[in-house]
Amino acid sequence: MYATILFVLATFSATTLLAQNPGKIVGKVIDQKTSETLIGATVSIEGTTKGAATDVDGRYSLSGIAPGRYTILVRYIGYQAKSISDIEVKAGSATPLDVTLAPSATTALSEVVIKATYRQESVNALYAIQKNSVSISDGISSELIRKSPDRNTSDVLKRVSGTTIQDNKFVVVRGLSDRYNSASLDGAPLPSTEPNRKAFSFDIVPSSLIDNIIISKTASPDLPGDFAGGNVQILTKDIPDNNFLTVGIGYSYNTQSTFKDFRSGFRSASDYFAFDDGSRKLVSNFPTTNEVLNGQVTGSRAIQSIQSLNNDFSIYKSKALPGQNYQVTLGNVAEIGKNKNRFGTTVSLTYRNTQTIVPDLQQQFDSYDYHSEQNKFSTNIGALANFAYSFGKNKITFKNLYNRILDDQFTYRTGSNTGSVSSDNHFYAFDMLEKGLFKSTLEGEHALGKKTSKIKWNLGFSNIVNDQPDQKKVNYKQNNTGNPNEPYVAAISSTLGKENARLFSHLNENIYSGKIDYNLPVSLFTQSTLKIGVSSQYRDRTFDARFLGVVFNEETAGKLNYDVAQLLQRPIQTLFGPNLIKSGVFDLDELANLTDRYTANSLTNAGYAMLDSKMGKKVRVVYGLRVEKFDLDLVTQDPNQPKVKLNNTDFLPSVNFTYALTPKANFRASYFRSVARPEFRELAPFAYYDYEMLASVQGNAFLKRTVIDNADLRYEFYPAAGQIFSISGFYKKFQNAIEPLIEDENSSTTISYFNSKSAYVYGVELEARKALDFIDDGAFFKNSTAYVNASFTKSKVTNPIDGVPRLEKTRALVGQSPYVINAGLTHTELDNKLSFNILFNRLGKRIFYAGGTRFSSVYEMPRNVLDFQVGYKVLKSKGEIKLGGSDLLNAKYNFQYQLDGKPYTFSGTGSTFKRYTPGSNYSLSFNYTF
Incomplete structure (x- = not known):
């Protein structure tokens, strides 16, 4: 009950604060013909002195804007300027807008300004990104991921063209098994997570942390050369558009x-946190392989070693x-x-x-x-x-x-x-x-x-x-x-x-x-x-x-008058009972x-x-x-x-x-x-x-x-x-x-x-x-x-x-x-x-x-x-x-x-x-x- 009241109060407080906050416009400026990012382009709000320059990623951020509708002007040397109208800014949130610029067709001094609306420019940017990729590739964005029931990356990859998942975690691209595909996370190669195969287990990356996934099906020289089906590139999120705290809870049947x-x-309590508590592992002083094979683990030492398991x-x-x-x-x-x-x-x-x-x-x-x-x-x-x-x-x-x-x-x-x-x-x-x-x-x-x-x-x-x-x-x-x-x-x-x-x-x-x-x-x-x-x-x-x-140890069993056949019929819960181990009827052995x-x-x-x-x-x-x-x-x-x-x-x-x-x-x-x-x-x-x-x-x-x-x-x-x-x-x-x-x-x-x-x-x-x-x-x-x-x-x-x-x-x-x-x-x-x-x-x-x-x-x-x-x-x-x-x-x-x-x-x-x-x-x- 108290948790529910606190949750409602926190929600109300956060909503009230956000209603008083200004908003922002964020996005990226790219070349219309190549989708290359344009560094140092200027983005300004018409009728104000507020402006910003794009960074090394081509990104800009216009912050501290009162709620309302605005027009922005984007300029870059050698490109046609563009004016984009009807941009709605909401309180406490970021309005995303990627902008495409076309190279100037003339060297005339007079500036020609291309006009577009917010909706038109959003469409233009998406077109350019889709159409101008260097290689033949397919991908999926965080927006599409949110609209699916997928909880991890392996589930997400099933949605990409020509891609399937084997054993619920290993990627298969164009029908080629996991060993013919490679993967990278944030630009660095991903290793094989499996002890018995060449494969990365994609189920260990939660889908909610993904910014986007691109699968390159053809190579360019800047990609690693060890794939034939596809190169899976996973990018996680870095600089968010605005401040946020997201809490999620889910149950499944x-x-x-x-x-x-x-x-x-x-089972130990630590299993619920993905860690063994150590009670399954061999103790630090457990006999070595050579000691077991050379017959050095007998009598009380054998009993002690078996008891430590x-x-x-x-x-x-x-x-x-x-x-x-x-x-x-x-x-x-x-x-x-x-x-x-x-x-x-x-x-x-x-x-x-x-x-x-x-x-x-x-x-x-x-x-x-x-x-x-x-x-x-x-x-x-x-x-x-x-x-x-x-x-x-x-x-x-x-x-x-x-x-x-x-x-x-x-x-x-x-x-x-x-x-x-x-x-x-x-x-x-x-x-x-x-x-x-x-x-x-x-x-x-x-x-x-x-x-x-x-x-x-x-x-x-x-x-x-x-x-x-x-x-x-x-x-x-x-x-x-x-x-x-x-x-x-x-x-x-x-x-x-x-x-x-x-x-x-x-x-x-x-x-x-x-x-x-x-x-x-x-x-x-x-x-x-x-x-x-x-x-x-x-x-x-x-x-x-x-x-x-x-x-x-049949000799010990005989001395103790144990009926081995009867002992072997014990249910599994008592087969290795403490009293039986203490009697010395078992020896320690190893397949080495x-x-x-x-x-x-x-x-x-x-x-x-x-x-x-x-x-x-x-x-x-x-x-x-x-x-x-x-x-x-x-x-x-x-x-x-x-x-x-x-x-x-x-x-x-x-x-x-x-x-x-x-x-x-x-x-x-x-x-x-x-x-x-x-x-x-x-x-x-x-x-x-x-x-x-x-x-x-x-x-x-x-x-x-x-x-x-x-x-x-x-x-x-x-x-x-x-x-x-x-x-x-x-x-x-x-x-x-x-x-x-x-x-x-x-x-x-x-x-x-x-x-x-x-x-x-x-x-x-x-x-x-x-x-x-x-x-x-x-x-x-x-x-x-x-x-x-x-x-x-x-x-x-x-x-x-x-x-x-x-x-x-x-x-x-x-x-x-x-x-x-x-x-x-x-x-x-x-x-x-x-x-x-x-x-x-x-x-x-x-x-x-x-x-x-x-x-x-x-x-x-x-x-x-x-x-x-x-x-x-x-x-x-x-x-x-x-x-x-x-x-x-x-x-x-x-x-x-x-x-x-x-x-x-x-x-x-x-x-x-x-x-x-x-x-x-x-x-x-x-x-x-x-």
Whole structure:
């Protein structure tokens, strides 16, 4: 009650204060033909002495303006002046207005002033930005993000043309899997967050902190050269337009999880804050691997060591709570000194917690017929602190992002395994994973001289941690003797096996990066800009894993007259009881391999030169060369394993051609060469048994880098601001493509990596976004916009010819979908206070793992995804209530073995690698901005 009263009083006070405050006009001034920012342009309010100059970003801010309607005048040397009228300024808020200026057509002394209204100029600016991008790219703005139910970046990326998400977090562009895409955050490269693949987990970046996302599908020399699908550039917010404090709270309901019986293992209070309290980890004085293997851990020391482990195998039951989402964001901007230099701060804290249940995950292939229940407790905390200072023709930014995820999953699996020893199984897995990312970027931008040349530099540091402090697995077997009363016996013997080993792993990686770019306008053709730059990135990773477990000491058990068979029938809660451990009936053992620990580092140095040339009024060509030198070293603790070394120098040319067919249409063509380098994990010989995949994952020290030649054509038409129709064609040829492969020649299955000799991909992309006012000019259709983007691709890979017969000689590229469809409909009412958004996604079946000798390829089958969101602004539009629904159709995820387009059925079971339903999600949230 008191909290509600305080909230109402605070809201009333803030609203009253804002009503007394003046407003401001803010925006950016850009070149109409190139969208380049214009530094030092003057912006003034007609009839007053109030004015400002644009900074190094081309931004201006006119503050301290009384509420009302105004006209501004924008001037810049060599450009036509422009007068923009009907600009409404409201109390306590910022009116955004980006302005485009056209170069002067004459050198006459008399000034010609172009006139426009606020609405017309807003349209002009949006046109210019859409139409004048250097490369073929697609993106999404913070405004569109706010209109979707998306809570993190991976959800947002699903909306971008030709882009899909795998495993709810890894980006796939143009059907190319995550390893063929790269990402940057605030201008610095993003590292791989995964211990077993080359991928960045985009679900760790909250969508509300994003200013915009751009996916470049073709390269220019100033972009990193290690991508073939797309380069994802995420920009977070720095200098806000005005001061604000936004508080958000949200809850979600999952149809098959919330308020249902939720089962889990041990949990500490700190799990709710994404940190393990240390009770799962090995104690500091725990015996070393050598001590365990050399028989030095016996008797009382063995008992003491086993007691130091977390031996709580109890299964706790509760009701799954609704998902929770809280966020506080503070924005502040201050004008300093007579020149009104700007200092901006954006700080945000986020918290998310979800408890989800997959009631029946089916795996029916080879000798397996399994059904699993998975319960996942997930907590995400995040913090963003961005600071920026803009002074004169300079700008310094300092951006920091911290995010941490704790996923604690309990799996209970039942079913039969008709392998070498036929059995029925009750399998338990307690699996907690901690992932953390800290990223800090210092960036400077400085305009020099009269020609507005510009220097931009960037220094970055990232730290990634990925810990599994105690993955516990226990399997109970009932041998298929034909007797239904045969007891289930824990699979613990005098030797340690993968079914009852406990995994303790730790990954730490530091990344140091830096780059500097220099832009200089030059007198070449109609208008040209020379851009040169250098960059460097150093990565340093350490990884270690220990597979520990207890085994029976049969000699001690005999002396104590224990019936081992009876002990192994104990329920899992008492299987490792304190009294039993104290008796000495258990010994400590370890599955050790010197390849389980490795260190790795890589150094990438790059330099580039490019020209951005306007040749006449309609032709623009951006061309140049990027050179990258890459060195990698990886070494394990196994002296018999050779050191992994890579040393490559790559020359990466690119050219982007744009022809302006009309003021609203472009034709584009491009060619570029790029590379895809092996990730540390793909090279490391470390073997990790994945109990979910029922296979081991192992690297290949002999991988080579991939070289890709890319060609694109595109026609794009902009019928109105915010609307587009485009059609693109692309072709990619791969040399030594890197792909995951099922190695199944032996009785146990291993997923490894290999270089295919050659591969190609070609396809077509379509995108359309159009207001529905062509149906009827009434208000309903004017406020409605439909969009669709679709891609259709085909690829072909030849499987390696290495003396091992393969079921498939040729197939599609791993991760490549033959088609991807995104569609949506948005509508606003009540002067934009009420908004509706419906979204649809579908992708064609794609290969998850490439097949081997006994197993065909695993395909992820198509599924339809339907989402919606309704938003309503309240409290003078300072607050907004949102009702959203995602995955309304709740279609099954189905991963299936297929050969020649048909299910590849194993004898006695089926073709299902895994199949499950995620449940539909409904969310209700409220945000208020003070």
